[in-house]
Amino acid sequence: MKLRTLRRHLRDAFRSFLRNGWMSFASVATVAITLFLVGVFILAALNIDHLARQTESQVEISIYLKMDTSQDEIRKIEADLNNLPHVHSVRFVPREEGLAWLKETYADEADLFVGLDEDNPLPDAFFIKTDEPARTAELAQTIQSWPQVETVRYAQEEVAKLLEITTVIRQIMLVVVIGLALTATFLISNTIKLTIVSRREEVEVMRLVGASKWYIRMPYFIEGALIGLLGAGIPLLLLVYLYQQYVENTEILSMSVLSMQSVTVPLIVALFGIGLLIGIWGSLSSIRKFLRT
Template sequence: MKIRTMRYFVAEACQSFWRNSFMSVASIITVALSLFILGIFMTIVANLDHFAENLESQVEISIYLKDGLTTDQVMSVGKRLKALDDVNEITFTNKDEAMAKLKDRMKDQPGILSALDGKNPLPSSYEVTFTRPEAVKRTAAIVAEYPEVESTHYGQEIIEQLFQITTVIRWGGIALVVFLTLATLFIISNTIRLTVFARRKEIGIMKYVGATNWFIRWPFLLEGLILGFIGGIIADIALFQFYEVVVEAIHRSLAFLPLVSMYPFIYHMSALLLIISMIIGAIGSTISLKRYMKV
């Protein structure tokens, strides 16, 4: 495409924007509101996914060792655990440390501790965390076969339910974002269609004098990009302010709740929304223009 032709298209898009300022403003407001709502739901989905990852990262196996093992046997178990796939971190707790933790937890109920009569029935143990939570069940089955191991525990039923919940969160979030994106495209294309409808006679005249489809389409395409860009910027500013307020409020009242950090998450989300808004603006213009090209 020649530079002069491109300049003409840009000039036509800008002139159309100003000539139809009322409809342009209506389109921008629609784009901004639609993208802001989409951005809120994308932010919610991202935080739900982050929450699911946080839960999965806390999944661990407790491996209880048999009594009477030598130091070499205990260290041998640790070495074999480290060599397993997807193992992230291993923590060893001996019998005395386990008893000290129990006493700290049960300090308000001394009667239970006195019933032990000074004996320590607690075993030494390893706690193992993983890089992939899916490895928990497989690793537990392998470790249970070690001759030095008395038993393993990882809350089997709870973990399986957790994986089901996180799977639903992820796929449900993806489905929701796709649905809202399509709904946003539908709303914006119908709003832009009003702008195109107001210029249907102009389009018909251009077709009759021999203008090609792309010659007619380009100014509308660029206008859609401009509308999408401005609407996207407004949506980004609103989303930035919204997420900042929400993060501060949650940190004050629910500090334990894991949220995605403000930065650089909000920058990535803003850039994504801006790209989506421009694409939707261009696609919306193309869809709206299609029926009036048949002259």
């Protein structure tokens, strides 16, 4: 396509965008609302994902030994643990220490622990951390199979729950966004229809003198894309601003939140991508219906 042609198409597209006034506005607004929600969902999903990962990485594997484990065996287990791949740190808590910790933690209910000093029900325990959260489950399984190991625990449930929330959010987002996107597409296709109808004479002449199909369609594509991109830009700015505020406020609480930089790129890609898609899809459906070429 020649530069002059492109300029002409762009000019035509902008003109119709302005001429269609309220319809253009309604289309842009619907796209903007859709994409604002998409953005909120993306931010939430990214952060929960991040939180899950972090929790996972902080996860300790607790290894409780059988009551009859001897000191020699304990030393051997400690050595074996240190030799395992992806083990970052190994901490041994003897049963007496475990009881002392319990007493301290639940000092208010001291009577619960009466007599336990003589007959300590707690096992000796190891607490290990991995350098790769994804290996946690695998490691836990290996250790579980050792002869002197009674039980192995790690914060499986918490991680699973977080990941579950992310999945639910994704599903809700999918339904809401698809619904809104369809509305936006419908509105855009109606806006483009207005343009096509108002230019019927011109299109007729173009067809007659042999303008190519793509030449005739291009301004409507551009108009659709313009609506989509504008509808993406507005919520993008808004979300960036709001997220900035959020990050600043949560910093005080030292909560684990993704930084501005790490969310900006996925946000831009998703919003402009979906916006463009909705815009072009909307114009395409209108062109198919109202523009015989």
